[in-house]
Amino acid sequence: MKQLKIFAGDRLRRLREQRGMTQAALAQAISISPGYLSQIEADQRPITRRLLLALTQLFNLETGYFADDEDLRMAGELRESASDPLFGTAVSADESSAAVRVAPEVARRFLHLYRSYLALEEEHRALQTSIAQEGGGAASRFPYDEVRDWVQSKRNHFDVLDRAAERLAAAKHFRPENHGDDLLKYLRDAYRIRIEHAPEALDSGMIWRLDRNARTLFLSKDAPSESRLFWVAHVIGLLEQRDTIDRQVRQAGLSNEEAAALARVALANYFAGALVMPYETFLSNAREARYDIERLQRRFGTSFEQVCHRLSTLQRRTSPGIPFYFLKIxxxxxxxxxSSATRFQFARFGGPCPLWNVHQSFSQPGRILVQLAATADATTYLCLARTVSLSGGSYLSRPRAVAVGLGCEIAYANQVVYSKGLDLEDIEAADPIGPGCRACERTDCRHRALPPIGRPLDVGTAERGVVPYRIETRMRQR
Structure with missing residues (x-):
């Protein structure tokens, strides 16, 4: 087998600093020279198999702690997928990690095949239902998953669109305090498209509609100004970057036209966010405000959700921002x-962990909740959550209740205003969260809704815990 090579210098340095160790002390503890350790932390040398074992034993870490973020996510998805009852018994975390490490392309193709199988199963059930009800068939939901996986593979950053939006904003002197007028004027002057606020034209659930023949963009009159601003920027992206967006979608190699169409929408949305919040200007303001979302809202005339999503995209190689995960439920x-620019893993099946503060935000609408949370791989995150529900415009509109979550590893927490007043050294105070019950390795969680995949259950009658079974630590044997 090819020798394992892992370059994770920044992660090792942050771990060392969190444990209060100098380079000299750590080098002595794992029997290497301080100069060798300095090269590892600078990503000039890999963490070898021997050093990996020494570090995991010294710091009591999971074996995947230093693995590549994308490899970890793929291994988690592979383990979930390969543990489907269709295949019999489950695979272990070590097996899935080894498969990704040794044969990553085979793992990707297996996952693509498994998603295709699930899509066919979904369409088959929909067809059976439609025949029974003598109605129309339902479209598969899996193109959404395919596009989401593709966006995640890019770490939610599309540099070519980001730079195009930044150039346009600079060339036309778009100003955050006057974005509304600037974008409307550009749409009118460059494409001869005017704006109309016409609720009667959008009474079928649409929020905007572009009539190319009439050269008119109809916007919902009841929508807030930041939403209307974003829709105008989205339409500019569709018109201005059509060729670039099409090229990106072709390069993605998506499986069908439904997925390709969804990807075009995602990229136009990305351009819109980058146009309203240009990269370097936004990153500079974010750092100055210590990533205070509400201050950034006021500065750029955007919504809470738009700022959170933009913060999760700031991964330009030459000037990266803090790596955040972003969630909307x-x-x-x-x-x-x-999406995640961090090591944070989302479960493919089932809902998010109930201990996550994003769920609690619905009981405290409009309030920003802050949480320290630790995942099973011994990584601690600073997590933010808040509802972003909007008024539906009328009593009978039934507005959608949604919340967003944003988080970063604790190593970056001192740069974020939301760490104020928290004891970042008290790791034991962090809530133990996981990616979701099916994929979570914790065996002692009283909040578990479902057993983890691949673990034998001991359902005894002489005793009873919070959940009606014990989870054995060994994996099921084939």
Whole structure:
């Protein structure tokens, strides 16, 4: 087998500093020279298999702690997928990690095949239902998953669109305090498209509609100004960057036209965010405000959700921002959006962990909740959550109740205003969260809703815990 090579210098340095160790002390503890350790932390040398074992034993870490973020996410998804009852017994975390490490392309193709199988199963059930009800068929939901996976593979950052938006904003002197007028004028002058606020034209649930023949963009009159601003920027993206967006979608190699169409919408949305909040200007303001979301809202005339999503995209190689994960869910726990520039892993099946503060935000609408949370791989995160529900415009409109979550590793917490007053050294105070019950390795969680995949259950009758079974630590044997 090819020798394992892991370059994780920044992660090792942050771990060392969190444990209060100098380079000399750590080098002595793992029997290498301080100069060798300095090269590892600078990503000039890899963490070898021997050093990996020494570090995991010294710091009591999970074996995947130093693995590549994308490899970890793929291994987690592979483990969930390969543990489907269709295949019999489950695979272990070590097996899935080894498969990704040794044969990553085979793992990707297996996951693509498994998603295709799930899509066919979904369409088959929909067809059976439509035949039974003598109605129309339902479209598969899996193109959404495919596009979401593609966006995640890019770490939610599309540099070519980001730079194009930044150049346009600079060339046309778009100003945050006058974005509304600037974008409307550009749409009118460059494309001869005017704006009309016409609720009667949007009474079928649409929020905006572009009539190319009439050269008119109809916007919902009841929408807030920041939403209307974003829709105008989205339309500019569709018109201004059509060729670039099409090229990006072709390069993605998506499986069908439904997925490609969804990807075009996602990229136009990305351009809109980058146009309203240009990269370097926004990053400079974010750092100055210590990532205070509400201050950034006022500065750029945007919504809470728009700022959170933009913060999760700031991964330009030459000037990266803090790596954040981003999540949007509804009150039933359905995940509407998710992406991560961190090591944080989202479960593919089932809802998010109930201990996550994003659920609690629905009981305290409009309030920003802050939480320290630790995942099973010994990584601690600073987590923010807040509802972003909007008025529906009328009593009978039934507005959608949604919340967003944003988080970063604790190593970056001192740069974020929301760490104020928290004891970042008290790791034991962090809430133990996981990616979701099916994928969570914790065996002692009283909040568990479902057993973890691949673990034998001991359902005894002589005793009873909070959940009606014990989870054995060994994996099921084939």
């Amino acid at each position: 509804d009150i039933a726990g359905n995940v509407l959006k998710r």
